[in-house]
Amino acid sequence: MTNMNIDFSTTDRTLANNKFKKKLYAVNLPKFEKQADADYLKKEGLNCITVDNGVILPLRKIDTPALNAIYEGGVCDKDFNFIAGHKRNNNGKNNNFEVVRAYKADNIEYLDEEVIFAGIAFDHFGHFIVESMVRLWWIIKNSKYDQKVVFLKNSAFDSPYLELLELIGLKKSNIVYLENPTEFKKVFIPDQSLLFSNYYCEEFDLPYEKILEKIKPANEKRIYLSRTQFRKKDCINEEYFEDFYKKMGYTIIYPEQLDLKQQIAIIHGADEIVSTIGTISHLAIFAKKGTRIVTLLRARNFFSNVQAMINQSRYLEYTFIDVTCNFLPSRYSAGCYYIGPNVSWNEFVKEEYGLELNINFTEYLDNNNSHVGDYFKRWLKTFSKTKQFNKIKNDSSLDILENLEIILADGTIDFKAESEKLKMKIIEKPPSYSQFSDKVFNFSRIDDSYTRKICLKESGLIETIDGKGNRNESFWTVRNDELVFLDRDGNLTSKYFCNKQKENGLFLLGYYELNKEIIFKLIQVK
Secondary structure (H helix, E strand, O other): OOHHHOOHHHOOOOHHHOOOOOOEEOOOOHHHHHHHHOOOEOOOOOOEEEEEOOEEEEEEEOOOOOOOOOEEEEEEOOOOOEEEOEOOOOOOOOOOOOEEEOOOOOOOEEEEEEEEEEEEEOOOHHHHHHHOOOOOHHHHHHOOOOOEEEEEEOOOOOOHHHHHHHHHOOOHHHEEEOOOOEEEEEEEEEOOOEEOOOEEOHHHHHHHHHHHOOOOOOOOOEEEEOOOOOOOOOEEOHHHHHHHHHHOOOEEEOHHHOOHHHHHHHHHHOOEEEEEOOHHHHHHHHOOOOOEEEEEEOOOOOOOHHHHHHHHHOOOEEEEEEOEOOOOOOOHHHOOEEEOOOHHHHHHHHHHHOOOOOOOHHHHHOOOOOOHHHHHHHHHHHHOOHHHHHHHOOOOHHHHHHHHHHHOOOOOOOOOOHHHHHHHOOOOOOHHHHHOOOEEEEEEEOOOOOOEEEEEOOOOEEEEEEOOOOHHHOEEEEEOOEEEEEOOOOOEEEEEEEEEEEOOEEEEEEEEOOEEEEEEEEEEOO
């Protein structure tokens, strides 16, 4: 069955008054469930520090591997001791788009002025609306609109969305995009009201409330924000969802065809907003309290914590649906997504809209409107590039099989599926196996970096309970009375040569098979 066969007249039109039944509709994504349902509000109050004769340094990329870049620059004292930059994740590491250290600079200008350090003015719209205003709460709380505000730039740009700063109340003449190392009489440094991967604070909301004071809400009440007209065609088959919601009576909006004030007005006036995940869903930051947000996930290897933070900070009613149909190897950052009416979508529509779709996805792929050919073309174009291919080069046919099993699931799956059964065949189980079976450990390097909590399942799988998993630790077994870890293809990756029973449980040390200077540590927690 396709959308053309559905009687949309039976759909409940009072959905805006109801809470969603679930925060996430998905098959076998327990980590996503935890992330979708987490409380991201940090209740501690924010502060503002001052630095006399503070120096602000423009950004410079440092030679550290990152998806885009890690920077040096930001605020330091006159001896170049680093004070503040931009932080995105409290994981003890340097992360993408963070400013992590200062540098020594020559020919420093001096301005006898007091300024407010505002962080990075990102050149990407999604990052700008979420991350470039995280220090502006202090200006609003203290009515410091006449003070000069200094932004760093991660690239040269001049974009219309900079007018958001003026809508907050900043004077254009007081906004400084730093070009050269400069010492100021005094620098005010407000705390960040949001860390992209970790938390938001109550003050995070203030700039958006200020903007909305200047914007009259539009009249469209039920809207679908579409990327089908966007120049970058990275999400294949969104037309299915656009068509579905058009027949449901939603107004289809193409944000890139509107100016910024029009976009904000439409979002602020809406009672229900549907979109795929990404920058387009971040526009919910301008929604009013109680708005219902439906977000369509387009990859199973990345969940946007920041979208959940936006939803919570704006007091929105929200749910996520995994409509991912990427059966070929992929990564979220690669920009190749195939979405469609899979089992999770069928469940969501039945539970929330009272519609029985009963779409057989195998049959759907035979439909001329499935765009599966466009998916193959996009995948080939994307992963023929060395940078993107390197992200998937270690994936195997088992990964494809598991993807297909999830996409084609009939809703009754308990996930003892064929891919899992095949994986189990590579695991031997000697008598000493029970010593480790179903035990939970804190796993890290010897210096406590890359820490995560894992469970050695009786099946031979390694389940990551907390933290970011790694394909090198996919399975475990015992060989020659030693615990060993295997990658997803069953190759030996680490071997534990030290095994001690301590008061609180097992303690083990092991080494990485490909570089035995890397020592791992396992400490039993239960």
